Amino acid sequence: MSRRSRILILLAAVVLLAGVAVGATLHAVGRAAEKDRTQPGGPQVRSGEVSLTAPGRAVFRNMSWGPHRDEISSVPADRLSGPRTSSGVRCLRFHTAGGTGICLRAVHGPFRDSYRAVVLDARLRETRADDLAGIPSRARVSPSGRSAAWTVFVSGDSYAGSSFSTRTSLLDVRTGRLDRNLEEDYTFVLDGSPYRAADLNVWGVTFADDTRFYATVATGGRTYLVRGDRETRTLRAVHGNVECPSLSPDGTRIAYKKRVEGASPDAPWLLYVLDLRTSRETPTAERRSIDDQAVWRDGHSLVYALPGNHGSDLWTVPADGSGRPVRTLAAALAPAFTGGPEG
Structure with a gap:
């Protein structure tokens, strides 16, 4: 030839x-x-300006099919089924409080994707970006908007098994101070003594204020709720079998995923609430397995994601164990409420 x-x-x-x-x-x-x-009856989505300081709004990742999928969108908090305003800003994980947003997003490359944590101002303009070491998992902002936290999977992509590794970072948005890896940068205190282990993992930060927070630590096949302090750089165990904590607006309760005996290894968690003053655990009326870090809509109800026709729907349930679960927002993920307890 x-x-x-x-x-x-x-x-x-x-x-x-x-x-x-x-x-x-x-x-x-x-x-x-x-x-x-x-899919008739799906949410109406239109382009527009989204503000993180507008009062009485629900802000979330839009999951409805179409050109606005994965964009940060907004609806009135008292009319969640209404038309959505979509910002054009795409995030895989998102949270906002105090006029600051944290967006964990994919950066598409010619051979593979990478990921980045982007700090957003109240008008969703980028103010800082940090490369991530793995796949986005959790994101939170402190009530004042000064501190942000995120967790990524460095290996594995699920909390259900034991073969995963996480990395959790804390950022002071005002000064730029970044604690890149809590398991290395902080001391884990268990039963009153410093504890070191090769299998230590930290994830799921929820803020009390700009320097104090709660999170999950896993080691030796067990999980612990820890109280973190940026000043002392410590993580102190306060309760066992707690994952993905979420602190109530008054700082007295933690909503969390609890592993329950007899559940499927792939779906082992139920949604509980822990009273930090008495250590009393209360199961919510949601009896399906929850793999999410719930959000407090107010002092009485929790919002969390479950699989839906578009990938994810948001549900709510009372925090005191009463009532029943109600789907409140279809085709949505990663909610926050501006002008409320977490916004």
Whole structure:
């Protein structure tokens, strides 16, 4: 075969592969559009300005199919089923409080994706960005907006098993001080003594204020609720079998995932509330397994994600164990409420 023939064959192959790629892309877009059309009654989403300081708003990652999927969106907190205003800012994990947002997003590259933690101001403008060591998992902002925290999976992608490793970071938004890895930078205190172990993992920060927080520490096959302090750089164990804590607005209770005996290894958690003053544990009326870090909508109710037709829906349930779960926001993830207890 001549050199000219080989070149022509190569060019033909390149053209064919390019056509296949374009066709696959158009097919995927068409399927997404068709999926959007074939789910009547889905949320209405329109482009517009989203503010993190507007009072009485719910802000979240929009999961509805269409051009605004994964964008930070907003609706009135007292009319959650109303039309959504979508910002154009895409995040995989998100939280806001005190006019500061933290957005964990994917950065798409030619060969693989990377991830970045982006600090946003009240108008969702980027003020700082830090590269992440793994896949985004959790994000929180302190009530004042001065501190932010995030957790990523360095290996593994689920808390259900034991073969995962996390990295949790804390950022002072005002000074730029970054504690990159709490398991290395802080001392874990268990039963009154410093404790070191190769399998130590930290995740799921929830803030009391700019320097004090709670989180989960796992080691030796057990999990602990820890009280963290940025000044003393300590993590002190205060209760066992607590994952993904969320502190109540008055600072007296922790909502969390609790592993229960007899549950499926892939879905082992129920949603509980711990009274920090008495150590009393109260199961909520939600009896499905919850793999989320719940948010306090107010001093009485919790909001959390469960799988839905678009990937995720938000549900609410009373924190005192009464009532029943109610779906409050379809096709949504990572909620926060501006002008409320966590916003």
